[in-house]
Structure formats: structure tokens, C-alpha cells
Amino acid sequence: xxxxxxxxxxxxxxxxxxxxxxxxxxxxxxxxxxxxxxxxxxxxxxxxxxxxxxxxxxxxxxxxxxxxxxxxxxxxxxxxxxxxxxxxxxxxxxxxxxxxxxxxxxxxxxxxxxxxxxxxxxxxxxxxxxxxxxxxxxxxxxxxxxxxxxxxxxxxxxxxxxxxxxxxxxxxxxxxxxxxxxxxxxxxxxxxxxxxxxxxxxxxxxxxxxxxxxxxxxxxxxxxxxxxxxxxxxxxxxxxxxxxxxxxxxxxxxxxxxxxxxxxxxxxxxxxxxxxxxxxxxxxxxxxxxxxxxxxxxxxxxxxxxxxxxxxxxxxxxxxxxxxxxxxxxxxxxxxxxxxxxxxxxxxxxxxxxxxxxxxxxxxxxxxxxxxxxxxxxxxxxxxxxxxxxxxxxxxxxxxxxxxxxxxxxxxxxxxxxxxxxxxxxxxxxxxxxxxxxxxxxxxxxxxxxxxxxxxxxxxx
RNA sequence: GGUCCCGUCGUCUAGCGGCCUAGGACAUCUGGUUUUCAGCCAGAGAAUCAGGGGUUCGAAUCCCCUCGGGAUCACCA
Numbered sequence: 001x002x003x004x005x006x007x008x009x010x011x012x013x014x015x016x017x018x019x020x021x022x023x024x025x026x027x028x029x030x031x032x033x034x035x036x037x038x039x040x041x042x043x044x045x046x047x048x049x050x051x052x053x054x055x056x057x058x059x060x061x062x063x064x065x066x067x068x069x070x071x072x073x074x075x076x077x078x079x080x081x082x083x084x085x086x087x088x089x090x091x092x093x094x095x096x097x098x099x100x101x102x103x104x105x106x107x108x109x110x111x112x113x114x115x116x117x118x119x120x121x122x123x124x125x126x127x128x129x130x131x132x133x134x135x136x137x138x139x140x141x142x143x144x145x146x147x148x149x150x151x152x153x154x155x156x157x158x159x160x161x162x163x164x165x166x167x168x169x170x171x172x173x174x175x176x177x178x179x180x181x182x183x184x185x186x187x188x189x190x191x192x193x194x195x196x197x198x199x200x201x202x203x204x205x206x207x208x209x210x211x212x213x214x215x216x217x218x219x220x221x222x223x224x225x226x227x228x229x230x231x232x233x234x235x236x237x238x239x240x241x242x243x244x245x246x247x248x249x250x251x252x253x254x255x256x257x258x259x260x261x262x263x264x265x266x267x268x269x270x271x272x273x274x275x276x277x278x279x280x281x282x283x284x285x286x287x288x289x290x291x292x293x294x295x296x297x298x299x300x301x302x303x304x305x306x307x308x309x310x311x312x313x314x315x316x317x318x319x320x321x322x323x324x325x326x327x328x329x330x331x332x333x334x335x336x337x338x339x340x341x342x343x344x345x346x347x348x349x350x351x352x353x354x355x356x357x358x359x360x361x362x363x364x365x366x367x368x369x370x371x372x373x374x375x376x377x378x379x380x381x382x383x384x385x386x387x388x389x390x391x392x393x394x395x396x397x398x399x400x401x402x403x404x405x406x407x408x409x410x411x412x413x414x415x416x417x418x419x420x421x422x423x424x425x426x427x428x429x430x431x432x433x434x435x436x437x438x439x440x441x442x443x444x445x446x447x448x449x450x451x452x453x454x455x456x457x458x459x460x461x
Numbered sequence: 462g463g464u465c466c467c468g469u470c471g472u473c474u475a476g477c478g479g480c481c482u483a484g485g486a487c488a489u490c491u492g493g494u495u496u497u498c499a500g501c502c503a504g505a506g507a508a509u510c511a512g513g514g515g516u517u518c519g520a521a522u523c524c525c526c527u528c529g530g531g532a533u534c535a536c537c538a
Binding site: 007008009042044045047048106110113117124125126127128151153158162163167169172175178179180182183184185186187188190191193194196197206212213214215216217218238240241243245247248249273275278279280281282284287288305307308309310311312314315316317318319321357358359360361362370390411414415418425426428429430432437439440441442443444445446 | 464468472496499
């Protein structure tokens with residue numbers, strides 16, 4: 001059975017859109033193969049831990065439809081799914097490695113390591129641990145027995161080829177001479193990512209590791225670890241990183257990266273997912289708009305592109321507009337009410353405006369700037385109305401005659417007025433539009449006036 | 462700098478040796494619909510397939526080199 005996982009770290013505000021892209025692939029591949037999709041929290045770096053981040057990430061993922069079969073919330077057969085709760089497991093496995101001579105203790109201080117690296121750099125050598133503690137293992141042992149703090153390092157074999165078989169990139173060869181003796185267990189007793197990821201993926205029976213390209217350089221270390229334990233490595237797939245327009249990796253410095261930011265401007269989760277699915281992959285039939293279920297249906301991991309895509313917010317907005325236009329009216333109403341829940345907009349009024357704006361907004365946050373005049377009389381006007389008093393009087397007189405306050409009748413009446421006074425239609429309606437809405441750009445005028453009602457319109461005039 | 466990955470319109474991509482005078486989508490521009498703005502419809506421009514060598518009857522597609530971009534080299538993940 002295929003088992004995939006994502007392993008986010010709770011070190012940010014929310015889920016990174018790049019993580020969602022990777023999660024989507026992991027999720028789709030598991031579901032496609034009737035497998036299981038796992039979420040494991042990698043919280044071994046206590047210094048970068050952000051309070052509340054874990055919960056926010058998990059709820060976001062859940063709410064946008066990427067549901068885990070096993071996670072810290074729903075549990076599962078390989079509990080716990082939070083690395084900070086698995087400490088003794090890692091410590092035991094580190095001990096096994098020491099006992100079999102595949103790893104060793106190291107008590108070098110940060111100062112000594114910094115010094116060493118400086119020298120290596122000066123001599124233009126590769127920065128690698130010099131195995132000082134491996135060579136003096138007797139003395140090191142004594143110091144540790146005496147209470148000295150230590151780390152555990154992987155003993156990388158000499159002069160070996162390590163081959164990574166990647167499903168989309170093919171065979172990649174690394175050489176152990178280029179690989180450092182990686183720290184596996186930190187002096188605080190926590191594992192590093194490298195130990196934890198290998199132990200957990202093995203114990204949790206993960207069959208496919210699908211992760212960001214940034215992990216490719218450390219994959220040989222993980223393979224050495226699998227070999228050291230005598231375990232079978234998983235199948236690797238390294239997907240390309242989302243990029244900023246300048247092609248550097250997508251970062252919060254240059255672009256919004258948190259899912260919650262996109263939702264806060266009224267991007268729909270379905271649209272974000274759909275857009276992200278198209279980063280490095282395309283629908284076999286060239287379709288651009290499709291559901292998560294359809295994505296799972298047609299997805300194949302072999303079709304993932306290795307070129308790194310630039311994240312384009314403009315196309316995301318276009319896609320979001322498509323989703324808004326395709327929404328049921330009642331659904332769109334609920335979304336708008338939810339989006340503006342702190343404004344307490346009257347539901348019946350919002351409902352009436354939906355048909356007027358569904359084609360006109362691309363994201364939920366476009367709604368209020370366009371429709372505010374329905375809820376509040378305009379205070380500012382896009383054009384100066386001071387010298388239009390006579391025209392305004394004509395309009396009022398004409399509108400007062402209308403008994404059946406319907407858009408079509410209002411329109412007819414205004415058209416007649418235009419003919420009567422011989423003004424340009426465009427100019428006339430622009431003035432009326434500004435009187436009613438305050439703005440030169442608005443939803444259709446007659447319909448808007450119908451919704452506002454005769455009394456309110458006359459007051460504004 | 463070492464190691465590794467990548468290179469088709471501005472952007473996302475199709476392409477898997479002949480169907481390619483390189484297709485689609487976003488964006489841009491033009492026209493139509495129109496009481497603004499959208500939407501919708503029609504159309505245009507935009508890629509010497511990074512460059513150079515091969516292989517082949519034939520290359521965007523295979524090989525080599527160069528150039529360009531990126532990732533990574535921590536007791537972070």
C-alpha cells in the first residue's frame with residue numbers, strides 16, 4: 001500500500017503555499033493508489049517554534065480539503081505523530097548506530113567547529129567535520145561519563161557512491177567524500193531532521209517521500225542512514241520549488257506566502273488548490289479548472305515537471321474569478337457574509353446584490369468596495385455635483401412619478417428624460433450613477449436603484 | 462567556491478524523433494455587445510524551443526560543451 005506524508009514544521013504563521021503544493025501531490029498520489037496520507041509534525045527545533053502554528057497549519061489543511069488519514073489530530077496506528085513526543089525513539093536508534101559503529105559521539109564545542117571551518121575555508125577545502133572525536137574516542141567516552149554534553153554524528157563511509165533514484169529526475173549520483181558527518185542527535189537530546197525523518201518514515205512505513213527540491217542535496221545522507229540501519233529506503237520524488245518573479249525561491253520577503261493571507265483577501269480555497277495543482281503539472285486534457293476529486297482522478301506523479309515555476313498572483317485571481325462566477329448564488333452569498341462577518345451585513349440585502357456583482361468581482365474582498373453604497377449613503381462623490389442642481393431636480397420629478405419601482409421601468413423613465421432634455425445618454429447616466437453610488441464604477445444602475453428602493457433613491461437625489 | 466538540479470511566448474504550460482509554418486491558458490492590445498465597470502464573443506501581437514557543436518534522411522525532442530538561473534553545504538527544517 002502506498003503511504004505518503006507531509007512533515008511541516010510549526011515555525012511560521014500558517015501553512016506556506018509551497019507546502020500546500022507539495023501536500024496536494026502527496027495527498028493525490030496516496031488517494032489515487034488507495035493508499036494513506038499522513039501528516040507528521042516536525043517540531044524538533046525548539047528555538048524556532050512558533051506558538052499556535054501547529055494548530056493553525058492543521059486546521060488550514062483540513063479546512064481546504066487536504067484531509068489526513070493519520071495525523072496528531074486524528075491519530076493512527078503509528079502514534080504519536082509529533083516528533084517532540086518521540087524523543088526516546090530517536091535516542092534508542094542513535095544508540096543502535098553507535099553500538100554498530102555507524103555513528104559516534106562528538107563533544108566538540110561550537111567554537112572549535114567554527115575555528116575548524118574557518119581554516120578549511122582559508123585553505124579552500126570542503127567544510128567537513130575533521131573526525132577529531134572519532135579519533136579520540138577513548139578520551140571522549142571518559143568526558144561524557146564525567147557529564148560532558150555530546151552530540152551523535154553519522155559516520156559517513158569513505159569513498160562510496162550514493163545513488164538517488166528520483167521518480168521524476170532519474171538517477172542522481174553523489175560521492176561520500178563530499179558528505180559531512182552529519183549530526184544526528186543534538187546536545188539537547190533532540191534529533192536533527194535527518195535522523196528523525198529517516199526513523200519516522202521507516203517506522204511509519206512511508207513508501208513514497210515526495211518533498212521539495214531543497215532536500216535533494218541531503219538525500220544521500222538519508223540513504224546512508226537507511227543503509228546503516230539495514231532498512232529499505234523509500235521511493236523519492238523531489239518536486240521543484242515555487243519561485244518569486246526573480247526566480248529565487250518563494251519567500252515572505254518578496255511575496256505573501258501564508259495560505260491565510262490569500263484567504264484574507266478573499267481567495268477561495270478551491271481556487272488556490274486548483275492554481276497550485278497547475279504549478280509543475282498540467283491536466284492531460286489541458287483543462288485549467290477542475291476539482292480536487294478530478295485532480296486525484298487524473299493525476300500521475302510521472303507527469304510532474306522538474307522546472308521551477310514562478311508563482312503568479314494575477315493568474316490566481318483570474319482563476320478565483322472563475323470559481324466565483326461558477327458558484328451557486330446562495331453559496332456566494334454565504335461566502336460573502338462569512339468574509340465580512342465583522343461588518344454584520346444584512347443578509348437579505350446582500351442576497352439581492354449577488355446577481356449584480358457575481359461577474360464583477362474576482363475575489364471576495366472586491367465586494368464591499370463595489371457595493372458599499374447599498375449599505376451606507378455615499379459621502380464622497382467621484383464628480384462634482386454642485387452645478388447639476390437643475391438636472392437633479394428633473395430626475396427627482398421624473399422618478400417621483402413612478403409607482404411600480406422596477407429596474408426596467410426606472411430605465412425607461414430615465415431614457416425618456418434623456419430624450420426630453422437632449423443630454424448625452426452616457427453623460428446623464430454617469431451623473432445619476434454618481435448621485436446614487438458616489439462612484440463612477442458601480443453595478444448596473446437601474447437594478448441597483450430597484451434594490452435600494454424608491455424612497456432611499458429619492459433621498460439620495 | 463564545492464556538490465546537485467533546471468533552461469519552450471512576459472508568466473503557467475503542451476510537446477517524449479517526422480502530425481510543429483511550435484498548440485493552449487493568464488497577461489497585453491484591437492474590435493463587438495453596452496448606461497459605467499466587469500463578463501461574454503471575435504481577433505492580433507508575443508518563443509531563431511538559452512547558445513554552439515554533433516547523431517539522424519529528419520531534433521524543441523537523443524549526446525557533448527558553453528552560458529544562464531536555482532537549491533544546498535548548521536547541534537534549522
